[in-house]
Amino acid sequence: MSAVVQSISSAAPEAARELTDGFNLIIDALKLNGLDTIYGVPGIPITDFGRMAQAAGIRVLSFRHEQNAGYAASIAGFLTKKPGICLTVSAPGFLNGLTALAHATTNCFPMILISGSSEREIVDLQQGDYEEMDQLAVAKPLCKAAFRVLHAQDIGIGLARAIRAAVSGRPGGVYLDLPAKLFGQVMDAEEGRKSLVKVIDAAPAQLPAPESIQRALAVLKGAKRPLIILGKGAAYAQADDEIRQLVEKSGIPFLPMSMAKGLLPDLHPQCAGAARSTVLKDSDVVMLIGARLNWLLSHGKGKSWGDQPKKFIQIDIEPKEMDSNVEIVAPVVGDIGSCVSALLAGMGGTWQAPPAEWTQAVAKKRDENVAKMAPRLMNNNVPMDYHGALGVLRTIIAERPDAILINEGANTLDLARGVIDMHQPRKRLDVGTWGVMGIGMGYAIAAAVETGKPVLAVEGDSAFGFSGMEVETICRYNLPVCVVIFNNNGIYRGTDVNTAGDDPATTVFVRDARYDRMMEAFGGVGVNAISPDELKRAVNAAMDSGKPTLINAVIDPTAGSESGRIGNLNPQSALKKK
Ligand code: ADP
Ligand code: TZD
Ligand code: MG
Numbered sequence: 001m002s003a004v005v006q007s008i009s010s011a012a013p014e015a016a017r018e019l020t021d022g023f024n025l026i027i028d029a030l031k032l033n034g035l036d037t038i039y040g041v042p043g044i045p046i047t048d049f050g051r052m053a054q055a056a057g058i059r060v061l062s063f064r065h066e067q068n069a070g071y072a073a074s075i076a077g078f079l080t081k082k083p084g085i086c087l088t089v090s091a092p093g094f095l096n097g098l099t100a101l102a103h104a105t106t107n108c109f110p111m112i113l114i115s116g117s118s119e120r121e122i123v124d125l126q127q128g129d130y131e132e133m134d135q136l137a138v139a140k141p142l143c144k145a146a147f148r149v150l151h152a153q154d155i156g157i158g159l160a161r162a163i164r165a166a167v168s169g170r171p172g173g174v175y176l177d178l179p180a181k182l183f184g185q186v187m188d189a190e191e192g193r194k195s196l197v198k199v200i201d202a203a204p205a206q207l208p209a210p211e212s213i214q215r216a217l218a219v220l221k222g223a224k225r226p227l228i229i230l231g232k233g234a235a236y237a238q239a240d241d242e243i244r245q246l247v248e249k250s251g252i253p254f255l256p257m258s259m260a261k262g263l264l265p266d267l268h269p270q271c272a273g274a275a276r277s278t279v280l281k282d283s284d285v286v287m288l289i290g291a292r293l294n295w296l297l298s299h300g301k302g303k304s305w306g307d308q309p310k311k312f313i314q315i316d317i318e319p320k321e322m323d324s325n326v327e328i329v330a331p332v333v334g335d336i337g338s339c340v341s342a343l344l345a346g347m348g349g350t351w352q353a354p355p356a357e358w359t360q361a362v363a364k365k366r367d368e369n370v371a372k373m374a375p376r377l378m379n380n381n382v383p384m385d386y387h388g389a390l391g392v393l394r395t396i397i398a399e400r401p402d403a404i405l406i407n408e409g410a411n412t413l414d415l416a417r418g419v420i421d422m423h424q425p426r427k428r429l430d431v432g433t434w435g436v437m438g439i440g441m442g443y444a445i446a447a448a449v450e451t452g453k454p455v456l457a458v459e460g461d462s463a464f465g466f467s468g469m470e471v472e473t474i475c476r477y478n479l480p481v482c483v484v485i486f487n488n489n490g491i492y493r494g495t496d497v498n499t500a501g502d503d504p505a506t507t508v509f510v511r512d513a514r515y516d517r518m519m520e521a522f523g524g525v526g527v528n529a530i531s532p533d534e535l536k537r538a539v540n541a542a543m544d545s546g547k548p549t550l551i552n553a554v555i556d557p558t559a560g561s562e563s564g565r566i567g568n569l570n571p572q573s574a575l576k577k578k
Contacts, residue, residue: 040087069098071442111231233290262422281306409460438466
């Protein structure tokens with residue numbers, strides 16, 4: 001229901017009419033479409049809007065920096081399939097949120113960045129308004145769509161367009177520009193109510209062409225060493241049962257990309273996670289489900305894919321993704337739920353499993369690699385190395401499979417991804433397609449808010465620094481978040497020395513910093529853990545109590561390697577190869 005802002009009684013009482021305004025129409029439009037959570041930072045011109053939204057029953061979470069609010073909105077979109085909403089002030093606030101909007105677009109997460117903006121007339125004449133900027137123009141190249149609403153009667157349509165653009169087809173980020181003047185515009189309440197749009201079927205099913213299914217099945221049937229790669233698009237699609245059925249019925253080994261871990265459990269007998277290099281090299285047919293052949297898969301060619309010629313089948317909602325890096329012999333365009341169901345139907349009652357020679361070779365390699373790693377994970381060394389600390393966290397996640405794991409850093413990311421098995425879908429949230437640092441606390445907050453589950457954030461000390469101030473936000477909302485900082489005194493390692501002068505080396509931080517005290521400053525629990533046993537006790541206590549906790553895990557500063565697992569991407573290492 002639209003709130004009535006005032007009742008004007010002019011001369012005749014029958015002329016009295018209810019009025020509404022921009023503030024209330026935006027709130028009503030959000031609520032009508034089930035958008036009940038806003039992540040943002042207040043200020044002119046949206047402070048009152050935030051207050052009114054809160055009063056109207058929308059959950060409004062105030063952050064310390066818009067980038068973190070934006071990352072929160074982006075991952076809320078991934079987790080819920082509804083656009084996550086980030087609300088900012090104009091120019092600087094907008095720009096702070098923009099990194100997250102671009103991140104959402106790059107990662108195919110639905111999100112709407114709503115920013116207040118200054119007076120159009122003054123901005124367009126560049127007359128120097130408060131926080132002046134042509135935000136719409138700046139946002140456009142970084143998102144799927146950008147809209148501005150100038151009139152109160154267009155708020156309903158404006159939001160409907162933003163929602164559809166964010167969630168339909170390949171999901172992504174949308175910018176919605178709301179000039180300050182819009183909020184106070186008044187219109188007839190009944191007209192206002194009628195102008196709102198409840199979006200029906202915002203992300204319609206997109207059925208694959210039957211021929212594309214037949215083509216894909218024919219290629220799969222001819223495979224001797226098939227592989228299925230699951231990407232975060234498959235996790236997003238929430239077609240968990242269908243995907244599991246397809247994998248199990250086909251008998252094909254599967255490789256989960258980072259955020260698809262747990263879609264089927266990492267301990268599933270067909271999981272090839274620990275035999276990654278073998279399956280990439282030796283497979284002959286690869287079926288991609290919601291995963292792009294970008295840098296994370298070495299563009300589908302080159303050394304890591306070996307000499308074995310490959311045939312690719314690709315399931316994706318975005319037709320332009322096909323042939324983006326290598327030829328796709330069987331493109332299947334549609335939403336993953338519909339495509340996977342159609343494949344299952346086409347497979348019929350019985351399906352010939354892949355040759356046992358292949359599946360056994362994959363399982364053998366995987367088991368060997370797991371066995372090789374096992375003793376390292378059980379070490380109780382002080383100072384801790386990555387493996388000792390991660391071994392503990394791996395057990396904790398196995399015992400608490402519904403907890404959500406957030407992960408960023410370099411060594412802290414790459415090693416945690418390999419070591420910590422995931423057991424349920426959409427429980428691992430990390431740096432994504434860009435490998436961006438700074439998602440940590442925003443993701444942790446949104447994961448706790450959207451799912452109500454306990455959150456474990458495993459953070460490099462550098463990575464944490466990008467969003468560290470939000471530990472205050474975590475305490476303020478009393479969220480069940482346990483942050484573990486792998487503190488190795490720096491980026492990659494804590495041992496670099498600047499031989500040219502007195503300044504510290506560029507990759508090191510203050511030695512032996514006590515990040516745990518940051519959490520204590522805001523009333524949360526801080527723990528300094530120097531051994532795997534201490535780490536284990538502290539994390540379990542945090543997960544049991546649900547209290548905001550930050551554990552400073554002291555890691556051997558010599559343990560990490562430059563750039564973690566992607567040192568080969570450094571320009572210097574390419575030079576050395578020549
Ligand atoms: P990863 O990083 O895990 O390899 P990517 O982000 O590269 O995954 O790929 C995700 C892909 O999933 C994108 O190409 C996107 O278009 C696709 N996608 C997202 N949602 C759906 C869906 N519901 N149906 C089909 N494809 C989807
Ligand atoms: N800035 C942004 C936004 N994203 C980035 N990825 C980087 C900078 C560069 N970068 C990495 O790629 S990892 C990393 C940076 C700064 C930090 C690694 O240090 P860490 O992890 O402490 O987080 P480890 O365990 O010490 O390797
Ligand atoms: Mg570090």
